[in-house]
Structure formats: C-alpha cells, structure tokens
Amino acid sequence: MSRSAEAVHETLRHSEGFRSAQDIFTEMRADGAKIGLTTVYRALQALSDDGRVDVLRTDDGESVYRACATGDHHHHLVCRHCGHTVEVAGPDVERWAERVAAQNGFTEITHTVEVFGTCNSCTASAER
Amino acid sequence: MSRSAEAVHETLRHSEGFRSAQDIFTEMRADGAKIGLTTVYRALQALSDDGRVDVLRTDDGESVYRACATGDHHHHLVCRHCGHTVEVAGPDVERWAERVAAQNGFTEITHTVEVFGTCNSCTASAER
DNA sequence: GGTCAAAATGAAAACGGTTGTCAAAGTCAG
C-alpha cells in the first residue's frame, strides 16, 4: 500500500461519518499535505478493494467513503443531517435476504442495506 | 401527467428489469417514437416523484428505473446477470430497521434494501 | 374557426464527479 493511500486512510480514520473524495482531498490540502485529487481517488479505490474502507453512493450519485472499525460484514445507520454514522450488525437481515433469495431461486447473494434517519442530537437542535 | 411521460411509463411497463434512462430513450427511438433524451429524463423524474416507478443506483452511479406492480413499500431481488427482478415485501426488515434505529436514538427512518444474486435460469445457462 | 398564455418539448451547452493520460518524480536493489 502506497504512502499516500496510508495518508488517505489516516484522514478517513479521524472522520466521524462518510466523506466524499473531493472533501477528503480538500481537507488534506488544508492540512498541508501535498497530494493530488487523482491520487486520492486511486487511494480510495485501493482501500475499498482491500475492504479497508466502506463505500456508499449518495442519492445524487456521489461516492462517499468511511474507514470502518471492522472488516466484518455490517451495515450503517446514518444521520441525514450531521452524517454521524453507527455501524450495526444485522443477522436478522442477512437471514431474511438468504431466505427470500432461496425462495425465488436466486443464488450467490449480495445485498445492500443502509438506514438513514435523524440522530439524537440533530433532533434536539431542531426542536430548540 | 404529460403525453410523453405516459409513453415512458408504458415502455417501462413492458420491461422485465431495471432500465437506464439512455436505454429507454434508445428503445423508444428504435420503436419510432419522436422523443428527446431530455424529455425521457424529465418523465422519469416526474414518474418517480409520483411513486409510479422505482429508482435504483447501479454500482457505477447510473440511475435505473422500473415500473413496479404496486406503489406500496417493497424491495427488490435483482439478477445481476439478466436483470430479472422480483419484488419482495420484507416486514421483518422494516421491523429490524425500526429497532436498531430506536436503539441508537435515530428517528424519521428511511432505508434502502436491495438484494442481488443469480437467478435460476442464469445459473442453469452458466452450468451448461 | 382564431387568439393567447401556459405547459411541454428537445437540441445543444453546461455541469460535476470520476477516470484516463503521460511525463516527471520517487524508490530501491544491485
């Protein structure tokens, strides 16, 4: 893994929620890193290939990245306001997916499950 | 709902799986329809706003559309080879999402759940 | 029929995130 990929990973590890490539690039530059946008994209791709970061697509088609605590399979609970993200395991969902797939003759299952909502503190600040 | 939106909806209704905008546009043109790409995009947007078609993002960021049997909340089981799609209800998943959200103090939940796999007939043709 | 304003249409340009290009810079074993 190249030097800059590590740097990108490091930046990601300090972040709370999902970040876009451009976003990461801007922050790294602001922190004085000498890195190009191309390299950030390459690093993110490499990291996600290695399963070291998770990737999500926003509704407007942007890819967003996050360094997750574990490489194990998990899903995300994302606050749509502040981006705060909780990793959640969902054994029930896995089983459900397997079941409906099998019932319909589908094999080699993969699935995407993401939950969006408003987190505690954002609810609080909205009420204020 | 405008004339061309109906035409797009009709085209979609004849399709088996999820289709991209450009794809739909090409087919309609091939069928002799006089319609512009812009209008197809606008129609798809209107239709999805009305909940008359479902939208998905492919892994490479393309939006794909499908006229679904029901306006009720449901998920999809999509064959990654032929695009064949089955609509599935997932009450268990809904409950799971509600539960993990509540446990973490999240409210106003929405979620995306899509399952990809290889369908019966594609498994068969691969073995042949 | 005719007139007019509002809505719909589509060709082309703009947009924006992402990926490709390619030459320069860095790395490292021998």
Next chain:
DNA sequence: CTGACTTTGACAACCGTTTTCATTTTGACC
C-alpha cells in the same frame, strides 16, 4: 550511481445528468 519499476499529479477526456432557451403543442376562451 544506475537502471528498472512504481507512484504521483496536472490536465484532459468521459459520461450520465441537468440546465438553458427558443420552438412547438396544448387547451382554455372567445
């Protein structure tokens, strides 16, 4: 130090999508 190989980054190209804007169509109302 040298040469082979890898990494980097400025910039251009790409591609799906959206915007623009002038033209056409629609549908009231006479």
